Amino acid sequence: MHNVLSRFTEDGLQEFGKWLQAGAPGALPAELLSDSSFAERLPGDREIAQTQFADRYEFGVGLVALLSDLDAQIVSFDRGLWSWLAAFYFEQLCPIGPDGKRNLRKEYVYLLTDARTNYRHLVRTPWFLVKTHGERCRFLLIGRKEELAAPLSRQSYLLDQLAARQFVITSPSLIGAAARLYSDARTGQPTRGAGAKGSGSPRRLALIANQLSLTYDIHGMPVDQLMKILPEEFGARWR
Structure with missing residues (x-):
């Protein structure tokens, strides 16, 4: 058509x-x-x-x-x-x-x-x-x-959780961090468990980012620097 x-x-x-x-x-x-x-x-x-x-x-x-x-x-x-x-x-x-x-x-x-x-x-x-x-x-x-x-x-649960918060979905640094945390570097596909709800989850990333923004300019921050200031819950399990 x-x-x-x-x-x-x-x-x-x-x-x-x-x-x-x-x-x-x-x-x-x-x-x-x-x-x-x-x-x-x-x-x-x-x-x-x-x-x-x-x-x-x-x-x-x-x-x-x-x-x-x-x-x-x-x-x-x-x-x-x-x-x-x-x-x-x-x-x-x-x-x-x-x-x-x-x-x-x-x-x-x-x-x-x-x-x-x-x-x-x-x-x-x-x-x-x-x-x-x-x-x-x-x-x-x-x-x-x-x-x-x-x-x-x-659309995926992962996207739903991130897109529900406008300050997350418009931020290049947060999208870059989410890509590292929740996607496979080889295939580019979301990793298994990326839709989890607990520690280290997309929902927690949005919450922590909101708290960090009170102290840091996280939206103007390079992704490498942002990854370093995320709490340990975003550590080995996701990276």
């Missing part, structure tokens, strides 16, 4: 929401993506193709390229755009399974709702991470080889 990059109007957002609430039955109604009542084209009439992405990092790279000439500050909070893109890529975000049903998740992962849940949106989040951190964020957007037949359909 080819289409012209667009954003939902208010009516389009409502109709997409109704379709999701009905269980996303069958194929997305084609008119939602292109009918002027529901969608308005972005300037430039740039064509968008239904590319199949191998993982969420590749998806993020593609989105950054697609939106490269738009103002990132404005784009970042455009509900109509991100929701339209979720509708366009819906068969990758929520495919119909062998049983003929979709494994539909919370509405806000498809329909951008508000700032509190923006980090859970399945299209905006990979764009934001790649736009902000480039290749350094790859470990947050790929799964282990044995995971997910539909790689765009959900």
Whole structure:
């Protein structure tokens, strides 16, 4: 499928929401993506193709390229755009399974709702991470080889824990530290146990970082220096 990059109007957002609430039955109604009542084209009439992405990092790279000439500050909070893109890529975000049903998740992962849940949106989040951190964020957007037949359909617990805190997910030094702690240096994949909740976990990293920021400029600190001031709980078990 080819289409012209667009954003939902208010009516389009409502109709997409109704379709999701009905269980996303069958194929997305084609008119939602292109009918002027529901969608308005972005300037430039740039064509968008239904590319199949191998993982969420590749998806993020593609989105950054697609939106490269738009103002990132404005784009970042455009509900109509991100929701339209979720509708366009819906068969990758929520495919119909062998049983003929979709494994539909919370509405806000498809329909951008508000700032509190923006980090859970399945299209905006990979764009934001790649736009902000480039290749350094790859470990947050790929799964282990044995995971997910539909790689765009959900994000990891590791990413959920880090992205829930804006000061973490926007910080190059903290993302660099997280990459060292929770990804395999050889494969770039998240390590087993990276989604743990206890000592040395991503949740603890966010908490400790918040405490350290009262004394240190951790966001302007080189990753090597930040690693040295982390407590022992982030020691041998993770490194």
